[in-house]
Amino acid sequence: xxxxxxxxxxxxxxxxxxxxxxxxxxxxxxxxxxxxxxxxxxxxxxxxxxxxxxxxxxxxxxxxxxxxxxxxxxxxxxxxxxxxxxxxxxxxxxxxxxxxxxxxxxxxxxxxxxxxxxxxxxxxxxxxxxxxxxxxxxxxxxxxxxxxxxxxxxxxxxxxxxxxxxxxxxxxxxxxxxxxxxxxxxxxxxxxxxxxxxxxxxxxxxxxxxxxxxxxxxxxxxxxxxxxxxxxxxxxxxxxxxxxxxxxxxxxxxxxxxxxxxxxxxxxxxxxxxxxxxxxxxxxxxxxxxxxxxxxxxxxxxxxxxxxxxxxxxxxxxxxxxxxxxxxxxxxxxxxxxxxxxxxxxxxxxxxxxxxxxxxxxxxxxxxxxxx
Ligand code: KG4
Ligand code: ZN
Numbered sequence: 019x020x021x022x023x024x025x026x027x028x029x030x031x032x033x034x035x036x037x038x039x040x041x042x043x044x045x046x047x048x049x050x051x052x053x054x055x056x057x058x059x060x061x062x063x064x065x066x067x068x069x070x071x072x073x074x075x076x077x078x079x080x081x082x083x084x085x086x087x088x089x090x091x092x093x094x095x096x097x098x099x100x101x102x103x104x105x106x107x108x109x110x111x112x113x114x115x116x117x118x119x120x121x122x123x124x125x126x127x128x129x130x131x132x133x134x135x136x137x138x139x140x141x142x143x144x145x146x147x148x149x150x151x152x153x154x155x156x157x158x159x160x161x162x163x164x165x166x167x168x169x170x171x172x173x174x175x176x177x178x179x180x181x182x183x184x185x186x187x188x189x190x191x192x193x194x195x196x197x198x199x200x201x202x203x204x205x206x207x208x209x210x211x212x213x214x215x216x217x218x219x220x221x222x223x224x225x226x227x228x229x230x231x232x233x234x235x236x237x238x239x240x241x242x243x244x245x246x247x248x249x250x251x252x253x254x255x256x257x258x259x260x261x262x263x264x265x266x267x268x269x270x271x272x273x274x275x276x277x278x279x280x281x282x283x284x285x286x287x288x289x290x291x292x293x294x295x296x297x298x299x300x301x302x303x304x305x306x307x308x309x310x311x312x313x314x315x316x317x318x319x320x321x322x323x324x325x326x327x328x329x330x331x332x333x334x335x336x337x338x339x340x341x342x343x344x345x346x347x348x349x350x351x352x353x354x355x356x357x358x359x360x361x362x363x364x365x366x367x368x369x370x371x372x373x374x375x376x377x378x379x380x381x382x383x384x385x386x387x388x389x390x
Contacts, residue, residue, distance in 0.1 A: 020095045021093065022040050022042075022095060023040055023089065024038070024094070024096050024097070024098050024128070024367050024368060025038055025084070025096075025119075025364065026098045026099075026130070026362075027100070028100045028132070028135070028362075029072045029104075029111045030100045030105065030108055030112070031068065031163065032071075033050050033051065033053065033358040034053075035049060036049050036360050037360035039142075039361055041368060042366075042367070042369070046087035047083040048354065049086065051078075061205050065105045065106075065108065068108045069107035069111060073111055076112065077115075083360070094125055095125070096127070097127055097128070098363050099113055099115075099127070099128070099130065100130055101381060101387060102383060103131070103384070104383075113381060113383045117381060121379060127377045128377060131366075131388075133166060136159045136164075136324040136362060137170060137366070139351040143352065155169070155170045155172075155318060156168070156170075156309065156313045156316065156320070156322070157323075159325045160326075160333075161327060162189060162192055162208075162326055162327075164189050165184065165185040165191075165242045165244070168180060169316055175373060176369060179389050182312055183308065185242040185243060186230055186243050187243050189244065193247055193248050193301065194211050194301070195208055197247075198211050200252055200255050201255070201260075201294070202264035202266070208327060208329075209329065211294050212298065212331055213279050214282065215299075217283060217286075217291045219295055220296050222295070222296050223292060223296035224296070225247050225300035227246065230242070230243050240311060241308075244301070247297065260290065299332070302330065302332045302336050306336045306337055310341075310344060313344070314344070320347045321337065321348045323337055323350050324350070324356060328350050334350055
């Protein structure tokens with residue numbers, strides 16, 4: 019008899035995570051071991067180090083999740099793992115471990131797409147999972163690796179996804195992190211840019227986005243491009259002589275044991291704060307506008323926004339305003355489920371479990387795995 023208990027395992031990037039979720043909704047344990055502090059020393063994720071840390075952490079993290087849930091391996095109904103997309107070596111640690119567990123315990127294995135996981139981080143929170151009139155849900159997954167729009171529709175337990183837009187170059191989180199690096203801010207820069215932006219004038223610097231549409235007039239695609247704004251920030255820093263001050267800021271922050279907002283803000287002059295505020299304003303406006311256009315075109319009544327950048331306060335505020343104006347509902351994951359975690363993997367696995375959609379022991383990691 020099934021207790022609906024799924025152990026989720028996630029190791030696609032720089033977090034080793036394990037969680038136990040009952041019936042795709044009730045989080046009994048959610049353990050995340052982050053490598054951010056280690057990668058921060060290098061200003062970005064170093065794939066070889068990530069794999070090594072996953073290897074070191076996977077067993078203690080899974081054991082901790084079971085302890086937190088007060089369960090033993092035998093109580094589980096299935097084990098779900100992120101099969102992609104992500105870093106090859108990092109994914110391989112989770113996939114190999116999940117496969118060996120399933121083999122040893124005789125439990126079914128479920129392969130989950132990381133992006134489906136991010137979408138379910140929001141869906142698992144809402145009581146009514148489908149809209150009454152079966153209108154599709156529009157999902158924006160916006161993180162350090164992705165800026166993708168999906169139409170998600172549910173028929174009984176089965177979720178189907180259709181990709182209707184994506185970034186053609188950098189992801190939004192990547193642009194945040196690169197702009198922050200140019201200004202000497204710590205890695206990852208997104209949260210710092212978000213917090214500092216309220217101290218600057220968002221109208222000080224004008225950034226433009228080029229319209230990108232790989233689709234046709236009848237079937238447009240709702241794409242994004244963030245490499246242009248990254249280059250524009252670089253050019254602004256160069257032409258306004260901000261480079262050496264950014265280097266000094268970087269050194270000063272590196273010398274602080276645990277830098278806080280007030281200390282970092284004190285190291286930023288008015289032009290830097292204005293540049294940060296203008297960058298945030300432009301990126302958020304672009305994300306919201308493009309998503310709302312897609313929602314109108316496809317008749318979506320509900321928008322879910324997930325991934326690391328979904329933690330952004332301005333993004334949340336502007337999405338709420340735009341959705342209210344258009345009579346749409348918008349939802350975000352709680353803070354603990356917006357960045358990478360395994361609860362979202364176990365939740366996304368539930369419909370697969372119900373359909374007995376299990377993976378074989380030949381499952382492999384797929385770094386470029388697509389959704390929809
Ligand atoms: O989903 P996630 O943890 O990992 C990936 O799958 O990429 O997302 C991490 C990304 C980083 O680029 C980080 O800078 C960005 O999310 N991020 C933010 C904020 N919090 C995290 N970007 C803007 N504003 C934030 N508050
Ligand atoms: Zn992610």
